[in-house]
Amino acid sequence: MEDRISKLAPSILSADFCRLGEQIHELEENDIELLHIDVMDGVFVPSISFGMPVIKSIRKITDMFFDVHLMISEPIRYIEKLAECGADGITVHIEACKDLEATLRKIKEQNMKCAVAINPDTEIEKIENVLDMVDMVLVMSVYPGFGGQKFILDSFEKIKKLDDIRKSRRLDFLIEIDGGVNVDNAKKISASGADWLVAGTAVFSGNINDNIMKLKEEI
Numbered sequence: 001m002e003d004r005i006s007k008l009a010p011s012i013l014s015a016d017f018c019r020l021g022e023q024i025h026e027l028e029e030n031d032i033e034l035l036h037i038d039v040m041d042g043v044f045v046p047s048i049s050f051g052m053p054v055i056k057s058i059r060k061i062t063d064m065f066f067d068v069h070l071m072i073s074e075p076i077r078y079i080e081k082l083a084e085c086g087a088d089g090i091t092v093h094i095e096a097c098k099d100l101e102a103t104l105r106k107i108k109e110q111n112m113k114c115a116v117a118i119n120p121d122t123e124i125e126k127i128e129n130v131l132d133m134v135d136m137v138l139v140m141s142v143y144p145g146f147g148g149q150k151f152i153l154d155s156f157e158k159i160k161k162l163d164d165i166r167k168s169r170r171l172d173f174l175i176e177i178d179g180g181v182n183v184d185n186a187k188k189i190s191a192s193g194a195d196w197l198v199a200g201t202a203v204f205s206g207n208i209n210d211n212i213m214k215l216k217e218e219i
């Protein structure tokens, strides 16, 4: 019997920024525990999203866990500042770091949870050497940069492979999946071994309460 429970991680990238505070409260009313915060720099990914001022502002209105997904080059430069803004956990891309281990160490030194993200074309083998030091692995199931894309089916294999590795090596990192999660695939993703399912469009497009209820039924 599996005792693992998958949970929903709404990504505020798809929120209505005019009503961000209100929508965050709506998530809280639906017992959401973690907020996925996508920071993009226009260099590592084509888009620019938002950064420190937004994180600092929303920190004032909620105690939810801030899961900050950095899609920026050389994220090591911003770890301390993000800790000051109230981040609880930081995810960095292996493809964006010159020294991944040093970057992860810096996140830990700031007493935050640390995670490594891999793009759809990056193999699990590339991060095997850091699996014993990370709190979480983020598997990108779309090419990073935009919400509303289609889930890449190969991602199921990646989740399963990571789940097998953590079992065989007796590691306790969590697995997060990000991109294209919706009511139709959430059940299968959850069953593959993912702990956190990030969803932007599927949560914020239309009625948030209904969307969360339907997603939670699946995961």
Ligand code: DX5
Binding pocket: 011, 013, 014, 036, 038, 069, 142, 143, 144, 145, 146, 147, 148, 149, 178, 179, 180, 181, 198, 199, 200, 201, 202
């Ligand atoms: C994509 C971001 C995702 C994005 C997910 O680069 O990392 O977190 O917001 O959005 P959906 O759920 O719409 O694919």
Ligand code: ZN
Binding pocket: 011, 036, 037, 038, 069, 178, 198
């Ligand atoms: Zn993300």
